[in-house]
Amino acid sequence: MKFYKKHCSLFMIVVFMMAFLQPDYSHAQNIFDKIFGRKEQHVTAPAPPTKRKIIRKQKPTQPFVQSPSKSADAKRILILGDFVASAAFDGLDRLYADNKDIVVLRAINGSSGIVRDDYYNWAVMIDKIITNEKPDIIIMTLGANDNQAIQPAKNPIIQSDKEWTIIYQKRLDHLTEKLKNTKKPWLWMGQPSFKNNQLNQNIIALNYIYKTTVEATGGRFVDIWDGFIDNEGKFALSGYDASGKTARLRANDGINFTSVGKQKLAFYLDKKLEPILNASFEETKKNVSKPQGQVFINLPHNITHIAPISIIDMAQDEKELLGQLHLNHSEKIEFEHKKNHDKPYGRADNFYIKP
Structure with a gap:
């Protein structure tokens, strides 16, 4: 009878211990967790995935063309x-x-x-x-x-x-x-x-x-x-x-x-x-x-008198009367000839010089 009571008591202790040590499947715990309490585990939230940069090719910009400025009298x-x-x-x-x-x-x-x-x-x-x-x-x-x-x-x-x-x-x-x-x-x-x-x-x-x-x-x-x-x-x-x-x-x-x-x-x-x-x-x-005001037209005219000058100066094309038509050398010779044709060559008032 004593043996039975002894084993029965032992059995009850084992059952009690098994009930105490029954794992809680809601949390994975060990014995130390049961005795000293489970520490809260701080789970760090995963970092958001980094967005991949999308590199878009930019269209070449059209060169800016500056429009010409308008004229004042446009x-x-x-x-x-x-x-x-x-x-x-x-x-x-x-x-x-x-x-x-x-x-x-x-x-x-x-x-x-x-x-x-x-x-x-x-x-x-x-x-x-x-x-x-x-x-x-x-x-x-x-x-x-x-x-x-x-x-x-x-x-x-x-x-x-x-x-x-x-x-x-x-x-x-x-x-x-x-x-x-x-x-x-x-x-x-x-x-x-x-x-x-x-x-x-x-x-x-x-x-x-x-x-x-x-x-x-x-x-x-x-x-x-x-x-x-x-x-x-x-x-x-x-x-x-x-x-x-x-x-x-x-x-x-x-x-x-x-x-x-x-x-x-x-x-x-x-x-x-x-x-x-x-x-x-x-x-x-x-x-x-269109010119404004009175207009004076300077045309070539017969020469009646000139100041004494050298023959060399007279032969130069650059020596012209102000307002005289711009003629080339041969045209000048012909013009002078026509201008003095009615005056005998060699006379004092005939200033024509043969080339």
């Missing part, structure tokens, strides 16, 4: 109008960038037109603009924003009404008279085709009004319509550029222009401007070379 071309006029300015300014004798100026209101004179009245503003800019040539284009009703004091007048055309024509007449009164050469650039079919039909009618009115007032009408349509006469996003190659001319909205389209606008304008500029340059040359 011809001043002023472009007035809406957003189409703005596109024309961009193209023309680029076209003449390297020409020091031509400078392109602008006075643009992109949303302006003839209909909404309450928003911006060109007929009122143009005198001040001309005074400030002092142009030699004026280019104007309007109409892209005029596909809308005229808003008088009472009811709106839609574009299909006859009264709309009468009012529009009257305003256009007033504006073109203003341009005429500047006494400067002036051009009116017509509108191109647009993607909107209804707008296109109205623009065709407006271009006809512009052409007849401008030419009747003494201006030059620049027709650009054919440059922005296809073979069927419809709006075209692409077409021939100024060099004859097919290129994109218009933006996706069917309203604005690409850089090539702007150059094409300048191409049409340049053809009309060329004779005007040439005539202006010729006039400038005449004014520069």
